[in-house]
Amino acid sequence: MRISTFGAVFLGLLLALPIAGFANYKDDTESDKKFDPNKMIMHHVKDAHEFHVIDFNGKPISISLPIILWTDNGLTSFMSSKFHHDDSGKVVVEKNGEKFVKFHEKIYKLNEGAASIEFDDKHHPVNASKPLNISITRNVLMMWVSVLVLIIIFTSAARVYKKSENNVPTGIAGFIEPLIVFVRDDIAKPMIGEHKYKRYMPYLLTIFFFIWINNVFGLIPILNGANLSGNIAFTLTLAVFTFIITIFSGNKNYWKHIFWMPGVPVPMKIFLMPIELIGIFTKPISLMIRLFANITAGHIIILALMSLIFIFETIAVAPISVLFSLFITVIEIVVTAIQAYIFTILSALYFGMATEEEHH
Amino acid sequence: MDLVSPGFGLVFWTAITFLILLGILRKFAWKPILGAVSEREESIKSALQSAEDAKKEMQNLQADNERILKEARAERDAMLKEARELKEGIISEAKEQAKSEGDKMIKQAQATIESEKKAAVADIKEQVANLSIDIAEKVIKEELSDKKKQQKLVQDMLGDIKLN
Numbered sequence: 001m002r003i004s005t006f007g008a009v010f011l012g013l014l015l016a017l018p019i020a021g022f023a024n025y026k027d028d029t030e031s032d033k034k035f036d037p038n039k040m041i042m043h044h045v046k047d048a049h050e051f052h053v054i055d056f057n058g059k060p061i062s063i064s065l066p067i068i069l070w071t072d073n074g075l076t077s078f079m080s081s082k083f084h085h086d087d088s089g090k091v092v093v094e095k096n097g098e099k100f101v102k103f104h105e106k107i108y109k110l111n112e113g114a115a116s117i118e119f120d121d122k123h124h125p126v127n128a129s130k131p132l133n134i135s136i137t138r139n140v141l142m143m144w145v146s147v148l149v150l151i152i153i154f155t156s157a158a159r160v161y162k163k164s165e166n167n168v169p170t171g172i173a174g175f176i177e178p179l180i181v182f183v184r185d186d187i188a189k190p191m192i193g194e195h196k197y198k199r200y201m202p203y204l205l206t207i208f209f210f211i212w213i214n215n216v217f218g219l220i221p222i223l224n225g226a227n228l229s230g231n232i233a234f235t236l237t238l239a240v241f242t243f244i245i246t247i248f249s250g251n252k253n254y255w256k257h258i259f260w261m262p263g264v265p266v267p268m269k270i271f272l273m274p275i276e277l278i279g280i281f282t283k284p285i286s287l288m289i290r291l292f293a294n295i296t297a298g299h300i301i302i303l304a305l306m307s308l309i310f311i312f313e314t315i316a317v318a319p320i321s322v323l324f325s326l327f328i329t330v331i332e333i334v335v336t337a338i339q340a341y342i343f344t345i346l347s348a349l350y351f352g353m354a355t356e357e358e359h360h
Numbered sequence: 361m362d363l364v365s366p367g368f369g370l371v372f373w374t375a376i377t378f379l380i381l382l383g384i385l386r387k388f389a390w391k392p393i394l395g396a397v398s399e400r401e402e403s404i405k406s407a408l409q410s411a412e413d414a415k416k417e418m419q420n421l422q423a424d425n426e427r428i429l430k431e432a433r434a435e436r437d438a439m440l441k442e443a444r445e446l447k448e449g450i451i452s453e454a455k456e457q458a459k460s461e462g463d464k465m466i467k468q469a470q471a472t473i474e475s476e477k478k479a480a481v482a483d484i485k486e487q488v489a490n491l492s493i494d495i496a497e498k499v500i501k502e503e504l505s506d507k508k509k510q511q512k513l514v515q516d517m518l519g520d521i522k523l524n
Contacts, residue, residue: 046362047370068369104362134369143374147381154389161396166403173393180393201394202386210381232363233370237378296363 037307045227045299048105048138050080060085065141070132071098071109080135089117107133139234142226146213154209183208183344191348196355200348203245207238208344215295215336219329229339230295232288239288242347246283250354283350287343294339298332301325 051063064081073096080102082093089103092110099110101117108117108128117128153172160173169177183205188197214229228234256262258276261269305325309317500513 042363047367132368134372136373137369139370140373140377143377147377150381151384151388154385154393158389158392161392167396167400177393177397180390181397184394184397202382202390205390206378206382206385210378231366231370233366233368234374236366237371237374241375241378292364 035307035310035313037304037311040307041300041303044303045230045296046105047227047231047233049083049102049107049135050085051138051141051226063141065136065138067100067107067135068133069100069107069109070134073098076100076131092116101128106130107135138226139228139231142217142228143214143234146210146217146228150209150213179209180205187341187345187348191345192352192355196352197348199249200245200351203241204344204348207241207347208340211238211291211343212336212340215339216333218295218299219332219336227296227299230292230299232292235288235292238291238343239284242287242350243281243284245347246350246354247280249351251357253356253358254354283346287346291339291343294335298328298335301328302332 049067050065053061053063055061062085064079067078067080069076076095076098078093078095083091083102087102087104089101089108091101092115093100099114101108101110103117103125107130108125109131110117111127111129114127118126120126154176157169157173157176160169160171161167164170184197184201187208188201188204191197192200211229214234218227218229258280259273261272261276264272302325305321305328308321309315502509
């Protein structure tokens with residue numbers, strides 16, 4: 001009974017996906033009436049300055065988000081609703097004597113005297129510049145929602161232990177504890193080692209659950225697929241954290257293995273040095289690309305399958321599209337956990353390599 | 361190209377958010393949860409250890425008991441054996457003593473009997489001698505009361521002497 005209820009809810013969410021997708025594309029293609037799957041998919045996968053929920057009676061319903069810019073005059077901030085859902089640079093917003101336009105989810109600052117944005121052949125703006133943009137975008141908002149959910153889940157789990165007399169996990173803690181013990185016993189301990197893993201536990205647990213929950217949130221269609229963990233900026237930041245921690249926990253043995261590999265002849269040592277040096281950087285880069293590519297690919301597949309309905313312009317394709325995207329979505333649910341696990345276990349592996357003691 | 365070029369805004373917010381999340385969860389979630397889990401594991405481990413210890417102690421105790429029992433049994437056996445030996449010794453000694461005593465008494469008795477016998481024989485001899493003398497006296501007196509008889513006696517006696 002429980003499973004079928006879950007299935008029904010899940011199917012309902014899945015069915016909401018094409019509606020939301022359709023709504024988005026409609027906004028952009030009203031002028032040429034031709035469905036462009038590439039545009040629709042990219043629109044979904046990439047970040048946005050407003051939280052578009054649904055189109056109702058041809059009017060987009062969306063949550064307006066603050067746009068924060070750092071210009072020559074300092075910090076400038078206004079709500080994204082001022083653009084009136086425009087994404088083609090037509091609507092100009094004036095604030096503190098500066099003019100801004102939004103074009104393809106990028107905010108440009110128009111130069112003095114310019115009335116509208118113009119582009120050259122290479123799509124570079126000729127009369128506008130890009131200010132430093134630290135807006136609260138759709139992804140940032142979803143990230144904060146996920147953080148809120150994480151804090152609620154884990155602090156309430158922690159409270160369970162505080163209340164119980166002999167640390168018996170009940171309620172939410174009963175669900176959380178196996179996961180935490182899994183991260184400790186199957187990720188941290190074997191990768192870093194029995195003696196040193198404790199230092200890295202907070203970081204490993206945090207990235208594991210942070211990535212996982214954002215992977216899951218990215219799959220919920222009603223949230224319009226806020227694709228945070230499939231955004232390279234997000235994966236880059238986490239990879240950089242892993243990189244920094246690895247570098248700072250590297251001991252003498254670790255650096256010796258990079259700059260002067262023990263146990264091999266001198267020419268080999270010299271040959272290995274640049275390779276190992278590059279290896280320091282390729283490890284976090286692979287982390288960044290793996291998570292980004294896996295999550296983005298999943299989103300693109302699901303959206304592409306849904307686009308088939310609109311490409312063939314027939315409802316007959318719908319069952320196939322729905323079935324296949326259901327199949328992919330189920331796989332993606334598994335992938336959410338697997339990718340979080342891989343990111344965490346590889347981070348732990350790098351920490352373990354950095355802190356490994358000499359043993360000959 | 362937009363897809364693979366990280367935007368500064370999201371990097372900025374992700375870094376800040378992640379650090380804050382890490383700080384909050386570290387203090388309010390990971391520390392208490394991991395602490396509680398490891399505390400419980402420790403208590404389970406120590407409980408198991410103490411159970412194992414108790415089991416071992418029990419085994420030791422049992423072994424001790426068995427050993428003591430065995431010792432007691434051996435002691436009892438030894439005591440029984442000793443007692444038996446003692447008994448046998450006493451009996452045989454007593455027997456020997458009794459025998460020697462008996463022998464002694466028999467010897468004594470024999471000696472006494474012998475001496476009594478001797479005394480009796482001597483007494484009898486004396487009495488017989490006296491009696492015979494008396495008889496002889498009487499006989500002789502009788503015999504010698506007349507002349508003929510005296511003659512005859514002398515004659516007989518002479519005959520007897522010859523026979524001897």
